[in-house]
Amino acid sequence: MFSLERIFDDLTDTVTEGVNRLLDREIRIGVTGFSRGGKTAFLTSLVNAVCNFDRQDSAARLPRFAEYEREGIFYGGVVANHDLSVPAFPYQECYDALVGVSPHWPVPTEGLSEIRLEVKFADRRLLVPGAHRSLYIDLWDYPGEWLLDLMLLDLSYEQFSALMRTQVQKLLKLIPAGETLLALGAALKPDKSPHPRELRQAVESYVSWLRECKARGLTMVVPGRFVLPGNLQGAPLLEFVPWLGQKVSRAPQGSLYQTLQQRYEAYRREVVERFYRECFSALDRQVVLIDCFQALRGGEEVFHNVNETLQALLKNFSYGDNNLLTRIFSPRIDKVIFAATKADQVTFAEQPHLLSLLQSLVSPAARQVAAAGIKCEYLVLAAIAATRCFELEYQGRLTQVLSTGREGEKWYNPGEFPAQWSLEAMEHFQRFFLHKELPPPPLGDGDPIPAQNLDIMLSYMLRDKLA
Numbered sequence: 196m197f198s199l200e201r202i203f204d205d206l207t208d209t210v211t212e213g214v215n216r217l218l219d220r221e222i223r224i225g226v227t228g229f230s231r232g233g234k235t236a237f238l239t240s241l242v243n244a245v246c247n248f249d250r251q252d253s254a255a256r257l258p259r260f261a262e263y264e265r266e267g268i269f270y271g272g273v274v275a276n277h278d279l280s281v282p283a284f285p286y287q288e289c290y291d292a293l294v295g296v297s298p299h300w301p302v303p304t305e306g307l308s309e310i311r312l313e314v315k316f317a318d319r320r321l322l323v324p325g326a327h328r329s330l331y332i333d334l335w336d337y338p339g340e341w342l343l344d345l346m347l348l349d350l351s352y353e354q355f356s357a358l359m360r361t362q363v364q365k366l367l368k369l370i371p372a373g374e375t376l377l378a379l380g381a382a383l384k385p386d387k388s389p390h391p392r393e394l395r396q397a398v399e400s401y402v403s404w405l406r407e408c409k410a411r412g413l414t415m416v417v418p419g420r421f422v423l424p425g426n427l428q429g430a431p432l433l434e435f436v437p438w439l440g441q442k443v444s445r446a447p448q449g450s451l452y453q454t455l456q457q458r459y460e461a462y463r464r465e466v467v468e469r470f471y472r473e474c475f476s477a478l479d480r481q482v483v484l485i486d487c488f489q490a491l492r493g494g495e496e497v498f499h500n501v502n503e504t505l506q507a508l509l510k511n512f513s514y515g516d517n518n519l520l521t522r523i524f525s526p527r528i529d530k531v532i533f534a535a536t537k538a539d540q541v542t543f544a545e546q547p548h549l550l551s552l553l554q555s556l557v558s559p560a561a562r563q564v565a566a567a568g569i570k571c572e573y574l575v576l577a578a579i580a581a582t583r584c585f586e587l588e589y590q591g592r593l594t595q596v597l598s599t600g601r602e603g604e605k606w607y608n609p610g611e612f613p614a615q616w617s618l619e620a621m622e623h624f625q626r627f628f629l630h631k632e633l634p635p636p637p638l639g640d641g642d643p644i645p646a647q648n649l650d651i652m653l654s655y656m657l658r659d660k661l662a
């Protein structure tokens with residue numbers, strides 16, 4: 196009798212196991228945004244929330260992630276990466292930075308990284324008690340600068356050069372160093388053989404111009420690897436510049452112009468196409484993090500530059516006929532989630548304005564994404580909330596204020612946040628909004644990371660995959 200029961204148990208186990216495996220699901224999500232936009236903070240907080248899924252208070256902490264209770268989620272954890280050649284996202288280091296003896300924001304990382312999570316939830320479709328399924332979430336963190344590079348797939352060396360020539364000229368007032376760049380460009384002899392020192396000088400001057408663009412909040416920074424080289428630091432692939440001098444119609448074999456052209460082609464092939472093939476085209480879903488505070492800090496040039504960049508960036512999501520590669524590796528993106536990051540820098544009362552600003556910033560460029568049948572969702576997010584918002588009576592009126600929760604620090608009201616992306620809003624924001632460099636929130640080792648709206652994000656990302 197005893198042994199028979201055991202056999203039956205084993206059998207059930209095997210059957211359940213087999214069925215579970217059949218029903219397991221996987222989703223690959225790309226997380227992108229420009230550097231310092233909040234990708235690392237977001238991934239740290241997301242992984243932390245998932246790893247705390249077995250805690251009793253998860254449902255209460257994530258009230259708008261209704262699927263947590265509805266689908267009977269009971270566990271979440273990190274599992275081994277899919278692609279062992281891609282650097283693993285350093286979750287533990289990032290968490291430790293927040294809870295260590297001298298807490299600090301996670302140290303910025305560059306380039307691509309991956310982390311794979313497993314979420315276990317009840318399988319109510321089977322009549323086997325305790326049956327469960329797993330959802331694997333593969334998260335890929337990659338710089339928005341690399342994504343922008345995909346625009347180069349559509350541009351010949353001549354077109355790329357023309358684009359950059361226009362940019363440098365357009366930005367001369369903001370970045371006078373462009374003069375040097377143009378002068379250097381004009382001095383290059385297209386039909387002579389390349390001179391290593393001259394070429395290096397031109398490259399250095401172009402890279403420093405790109406860096407200055409970035410420092411001023413401009414986002415049209417291509418080729419992206421020139422400022423975020425990842426593992427390509429010092430590689431000859433990065434030794435070219437756009438042709439900023441007179442247009443060249445024909446250049447002989449082995450000439451400088453031809454060398455530049457060939458290196459540009461090599462960059463497209465080895466760097467851009469590769470990223471497209473090995474990472475981008477495998478993603479099901481995209482989270483795009485946008486630091487609206489940063490975007491509002493610039494001037495008129497930044498305003499137009501950001502608009503232009505978003506157009507170019509989002510074009511990559513709507514597949515169709517924009518380039519040869521999309522025809523070969525048609526991406527399967529079904530949803531793009533836009534999040535305005537660092538929302539804890541405004542009061543709750545102002546967060547609807549932040550959301551509306553995000554929508555007005557993104558939606559003109561996102562129209563083509565929506566037209567391709569890809570769902571777009573918007574939210575405001577504080578991945579690692581460094582403030583708490585509360586209400587108090589101030590000069591006879593109920594007012595919302597922010598506090599870092601640190602001893603000796605006074606509460607403050609940062610002011611109104613503009614609801615529309617416009618030049619006037621930019622000026623107003625710069626004059627009146629109180630910007631503070633916030634330390635990370637005080638946390639003890641093992642504490643869940645405080646976040647705002649991460650539950651909405653989880654729901655946007657996962658709800659249809661859990662049903």
Ligand SMILES: Nc1nc2c(ncn2[C@@H]2O[C@H](COP(=O)(O)OP(=O)(O)O)[C@@H](O)[C@H]2O)c(=O)[nH]1
Nearest residue numbers: 230231232233234235236300537577578579581
């Ligand atoms: N207040 C606040 N600051 C944040 C938040 N997320 C990121 N930051 C700040 O933005 C900086 C850059 O974020 P990070 O995640 O490293 O950006 P990444 O370059 O996109 O990975 C951090 O060092 C923090 O100072 C957030 O949720 N709230």
Ligand SMILES: [Mg+2]
Nearest residue numbers: 234235303304
């Ligand atoms: Mg990062």
